[in-house]
Amino acid sequence: MAKPKNAFYAQSGGVTAVINASAAGVIETARKHKDRIGRVYAGRNGIIGALTEDLIDTSRESAKAVAALRHTPGGAFGSCRYKLKSLEENRAQYERLIEVFQAHDIGYFFYNGGGDSADTCHKVSQLSKKMGYPVQAIHVPKTVDNDLPLTDTCPGFGSVAKYVAVSTREAALDVKSMSRTSTKVFILEVMGRHAGWIAAAAGLAGENPGDPPHVILLPEVTFDQEAFLKKVRQTVEKYDYCVVVVSEGTRNPDGSFLAEAGTKDAFGHSQLGGVGPFIAQMVKDKLGYKYHWAVADYLQRSARHIASKTDADQAYAVGKAAVEYAIKGDNAVMVTIERSSDKPYRWKLGKANLSRVANHEKTLPKRFITRDGFGITAQARRYLAPLIKGEDYPPYKNGLPDYVTLKNVAVKKKLKTDFDI
Structure with a gap:
């Protein structure tokens, strides 16, 4: 039996109160499937970590530390605002990504972010195959702006x-x-x-x-x-x-x-x-x-001290589902949240092809805005109300939230060349 491929996880764009819950979902689920996924490496400062071969070995973190990510805000591995250009504009970027992924036996790419990261995820899934080293790329949705299409809401x-x-x-x-x-x-x-x-x-x-x-x-x-x-x-x-x-x-x-x-x-x-x-x-x-x-x-x-429990639960769930979809062979998809009922609020997970997600924005529907343009309608309230429900307080110590700081141990570099971003 072939040795399982490793996974690469990275956070992108502005972070949220619950993005680390998605990281916990990815890491904890991958650890339960060691026969299919080897180690989970995180990119230090997002995709930049892949380009510069600055990887973090999450296997060096204890189960307790990973679990504590569920209630810790910010980006535990560092995030970035860095959008890959097209293959025609900067082929060297993609060649570098594939070089790093090959060097560290990475076959899974979980990118946690908004619209621009969905675009990056899609490009990697498509172009890695063309370049002779296919990588399964799954987008883990995150954005406080709630503007990703094809999902009822966005974690964060x-x-x-x-x-x-x-x-x-x-x-x-x-x-x-x-x-x-x-x-x-x-x-x-x-x-x-x-x-x-x-x-x-x-x-x-x-x-x-x-x-x-x-x-x-x-x-x-x-x-x-x-x-x-x-x-x-x-x-x-x-x-x-x-x-x-x-x-x-x-x-x-x-x-x-x-x-x-x-x-x-x-x-x-x-x-x-x-x-x-x-x-x-x-x-x-x-x-x-x-x-x-x-x-x-x-x-x-x-x-994070006033986070919505619904949001925290969904953030963890999309990270978990991303790994499960990858194991089943899915590629170039984003995990979605599908609402089946407002009262009581019921939801489940689904998936959408990244070709339908990347570079598309979901704006506030006209029916959610009052006629004078200065308020929200009853329909908007029905949509919004369940998303803020529930309290999920972090543990407190000496009157302050007790958040985790990871060790973030670097993976030893294998490539002889550096890459300027």
């Missing part, structure tokens, strides 16, 4: 949704208590470049008419300054305060972002940030209201 989103909804409700109570003599408008800026799922989730904070957030600004709805200011003014006049949640990807009528830095990230996306203070200053200049603003930024995607 439910916990961000919960954090944003809770933060909106708590901040609103603060603002309301001071509105008579102080702040009238509070603005919370959240992530979401092209899809407004995170901003929409803030709408769960309000359950009755008049509850905050009173205004949600979404990338799917063109920003109308006159209508926005009118809504804010009317809200303050009626309730004495107004809470606004704005997505970083909110756009002007000409399609440009309200707050675009003019620079690009490693994936070629426009760098965003600053729409919160931009909106706040507009409120001050046009309406004269005292304001406060906040940017959720990394806090929203790293808050």
